[in-house]
Amino acid sequence: MAVKHFKTADFVQTVGNEPLVMVDFWADWCGPCKMLSPVIEEIGAQYQGRALVGKVNVDEEPELARQFGVMQIPTVVFLKDGKEVARKVGAMPAGVFTGVLDQYL
Amino acid sequence: MSYDVLVIGGGPAGLSAAVNVRARGRSVLVVSNPLEENPLWKSERVDNYLGLPELSGRELLETMRRHAEKAGAAFRDGRVVSALPSGGQWYVGIGSDMEHASALILAAGVARGKKFPGEAEFLGRGVSYCATCDGMLYRGRSVAVVGYTPTAEREAEFLRSIGCTVTYFRQPKRCEIRGGQQVEEITCDGVTQAVDGVFLLRPAMAPTDLFPGLEMEGGYVKTDRRMATNLPGLFAAGDCTGGPLQVSKAAGDGLVAGQSAAAWASEAARKGRTT
Known part of the structure; x- marks a missing residue:
């Protein structure tokens, strides 16, 4: 599966060993999140094996959303060696996200 | 469709x-x-x-x-x-x-694209342009609505209905948003309020x-x-x-x-x- 659905319980363990991670915080009542969803899927497929692309449903995993201080969705957070290096807020074209991934690959 | x-x-x-x-x-x-x-x-x-x-x-x-x-x-x-x-x-x-x-x-x-001080800095860290989009992330918390249209007042009502404590600023001329990692307070036309979120609802x-x-x-x-x-x-x-x-x-x-x-x-x- 190109895009992983993160859970609070296994987030640290899953992300800990990954050099580069992109996390999309979303909810099913959020229009802009629905717009972004195919873009995230596409990036997940494109970067498979090079970066871990995943999603967090903020309703199902409010604790993760709180940990990352997510106060608007969609928010996409980039983690390099487990540390946040960039964050993009709002639905944006794929190039904005791939630009960040390419910078840290 | x-x-x-x-x-x-x-x-x-x-x-x-x-x-x-x-x-x-x-x-x-x-x-x-x-x-x-x-x-x-x-x-x-x-x-x-x-x-x-x-x-x-x-x-x-x-x-x-x-x-x-x-x-x-x-x-x-x-x-x-x-x-x-x-x-x-x-x-x-x-x-x-x-x-x-x-x-x-x-x-x-x-x-116009002119923004209030702090607006761009705290976008996504407490500043939002859409109450119905992001309101659910502020349930039970204190927020400010800076409204410029009657529709904005309805969005403020929506926020109240989901349990937010809302301070409504009606068409203020000047606002400033301050905080640390996230929004902590807003001042509009001399009135300061401690809040977790700010909804800026302009006509467009x-x-x-x-x-x-x-x-x-x-x-x-x-x-x-x-x-x-x-x-x-x-x-x-x-x-x-x-x-x-x-x-x-x-x-x-x-x-x-x-x-x-x-x-x-x-x-x-x-x-x-x-x-």
């Missing part, structure tokens, strides 16, 4: 665009604030619109709206908060919902906030003679493209943008059929 053309803004430019998209046999959705929130609504008399003198702004708007409805345009109240091109379509976020179309026409009037998003990379000229959206912007499939009409800020000019712009967007959609449909 998918439309050929989606028009952002329901004033003279947007309505004229919608009529002309329908005249070319294409489907069109107009997304706008309620008609009575259009600035023209308050004009007591408009005397330079050819052939229809001595009408109030309200009468002119209602006449134009009826015309567009009769032409078969679809309408939806709401504020467009995001737009994203993907796979040959424009996806448009309207509050917490979404629509998509082959071509877009921006006809949302004059919306600034064009460059809605469309990153959109070319501007002298504070207005730059278009060519077909009312095309530099972004593929995005056209613009009316006051957002520059002066004179008059109804006749807006209606003319709308006609050109409507025809151009309809042609764009026809071409997209033709390509879709042949590939």
